[in-house]
Amino acid sequence: MTPSWLTIKQGTAPLLVSIPHTGIDLAGLENRLVSPWLGRRDCDWWIDNLYDFAAGLGATVVHTAISRTVIDVNRDPSGASLYPGQATTGLCPTETFDGDPLYRDGEEPGPSEIDERREKFFAPYHAALRAEIDRLRALHGKIVLYDCHSIRSVLPRLFQGRLPVFNLGTNDGKSADPMLQATVSQIMAETGETFVVNGRFKGGWIT
Known part of the structure; x- marks a missing residue:
């Protein structure tokens, strides 16, 4: 059965739309975080609304409601840095894009909890992507996987100036x-x- 936090809208066009970062569900972590708002601040805001036309075009859409604070399904599952040598957030982030701590002292997830989150939230998302890739390839041979994101245009810790x-x-x-x-x-x-x-x-990681 598909978990309640995972939405899969199946289409038949050769386009698979992945929406990994619009989730704001903190999966019960609220009391361990400095604040629920900090846990949601780095969400890719409005992306699900921006691409709400995709299903009407026949695209398949895979979307998680789980916040990237819980686990970032667009990071290397081994925990390796996405951008070596540059500031970034990890598989189970402990700080925001601005460098603010997400967790209260002593409440950060340890290795076993990260493993649990990987099994519970990361693996099903990627299993869904793989299943839809395989299904659409059987129909079309070649398809496009389009991974959708947004970010604040000014974030000095991550980049200089203003993003295009x-x-x-x-x-x-x-x-x-x-x-x-x-x-x-x-x-x-x-x-x-x-x-x-x-x-x-x-x-x-998805791209």
Whole structure:
């Protein structure tokens, strides 16, 4: 059975939309955190609303309601840094993007609890992605997995200045066909808004 926090809307188009960071469910951690608001502040706000048209296009949408504070399903499950040498948050973050502590003293998760969270929340999300990838590939052969994010445009601890409006990450071209990257880049350019391809954010574990 699909967990209540995991939403899967199945479509038949060759597009799978992943929404890993809009969750605000703290899974009972509220009393261990400095504040529930800090536990939710780094949510990718409004992404589920922004992409609510996707299902109508026939896309498949996978979405978790669990906060990235509980476990970040877009991080290496081994706990290895997503951006070595740069400030970032981990698999089970203990601080916010700004560097503020998330947990009260002595309330941080230990290795066994991280393992439990990985099994309970991380594994089902990625199992759902894998199942939908396999299903859609059986229909189309080739598909696009589109991982959706948002972030505050000014975050001095993570990057200098102001982020462009659109940030496309393809792991330096490793995770997308060059023609697809070029097509999306052209669409961004035609909006007249600022954009970058493989800038500060090149994609996380999913990409």
